[in-house]
Amino acid sequence: MLQSSEYTYGGKPAAPASNPNAYNPVKTVSAPIEQATIGRTLVIKGEISGAEALYIDGRIEGKISLPDNRVTIGRNGNVQANISAREVVVMGKVSGNIDCSDRVDIRSEGSVTGDVSTVRISVEDGAILKGGIQVRSVEGKQQTQAKPAEAAKPAAAEPQKSLAATASA
Secondary structure, eight states, X not given: OHHHHHHHHTSTTHHHHHOTTSOOOOOOSSOOOOEEEEOTTOEEEXXXXXXXXXXXXXXXXXXXXXXXXXXXXXXXXXXXXXXXXXXXXXXXXXXXXXXXXEEEEEOTTOEEESOEEESEEEEOTTOEEESOEEEOOSSOHHHHHHHHHHHHHHHHHHHHHHHHHHHHO
């Protein structure tokens, strides 16, 4: 009996329960985010639009338009569609163009084949990205889209000329 009382009050099992950092429930600052889920066995052909976040673990063919929300392609997700969203996280496969108003995050197991247009982009080591990338600024999107392309052309041409000059010299 002495052992059981010591074990209950002063032993290891009682310690984690009295430790306030042992288990903290998730603290949300704002209301929980509504998120729709397309399961692993679902196949959707057509256009998807809406006003909530979307998690895709199945297969989509067509167009995804969620301009104010996040689209997450899970590890089992296979998307053959153009995606227009505020934020896109890719852990599966995407074949199509991505247009984001905020950011694109391609995780290490993710694969994107298509053009990406966004304000911010993150591509982890091991991720696959085949296509063009256009990173635009938040303010004045129309003005800055043309300027970086024009500014990049002369800058890209000058190093090639200098390399050609040094190679022939």
